[in-house]
Structures are given as C-alpha cells and as structure tokens.
Amino acid sequence: MLSLIIKKWVEPYMLLETIKEQSTTEEFTFDGTNKAVLKNHFLKQLRETKGFGLYMKNVNKFYIFDTNSNIKEIILKSFNLTDKDYEISEDENKAFNMIDSGEAEASILSY
Secondary structure (H helix, E strand, C coil), X not given: CXXXXXXXXXXXXXXXXXXXXXXXXEEEECCCCCHHHHHHHHHHHHHHHCCEEEEECCCCEEEEEECCCCHHHHHHHHCCCCHHHEEEECCHHHHHHHXXXXXXXXXXXXX
C-alpha cells in the first residue's frame, strides 16, 4: 500500500470536497466498537476497487473514491503542500497510526 500522509493542517471538509469533485465516494462510518472491523472492510474494498482511500483526523469515517484523476497532484496543488508538509509511505500501519496519534491530518491510501 502506498500512502500520502498529510502533516500540514488542512480543513478536513475542504479536502473531502476537493476529492469528491473528481470521483464517486463510498463512506464507512465507525465508532469505538466497530472501528477495527470497518477498517478491515475498508482495506478489503480498497484492494478490490483499485481506487484510493482517505482517512482523516477527528472524522470517524473511512472513504473510498473511484477516480482516474491524479489525486496526489490535485491535493498537492490545491493545498499548496511542500515536501515538508507530507510524507509518502509504503507502511500501511503508519498511515493510520500517524492520524490516530495526532502526528498527521489525513492519509490518502492506494494499492
């Protein structure tokens, strides 16, 4: 899995709406009791759709998007992100852990 981990603060709903303009969306809303189950379902769906996912800080949802657009470039340009504002990682857990620990604002995930 490849993740674009955004460390700079961005308005979550602006990020979401920017991406929604480019694709169709499926949402998975979770709470403390079903987060692990829905995360596994989200990752399975993400593998099968070949789209990309979004996980954001303080938003109890996983999102899957189906698009042909280059989302990384759209996000980098739309939010004026520089190299220090984001990180690319192949570690699936890092994308989630950095959000959950407050070290990052959002992760865009793809297979």
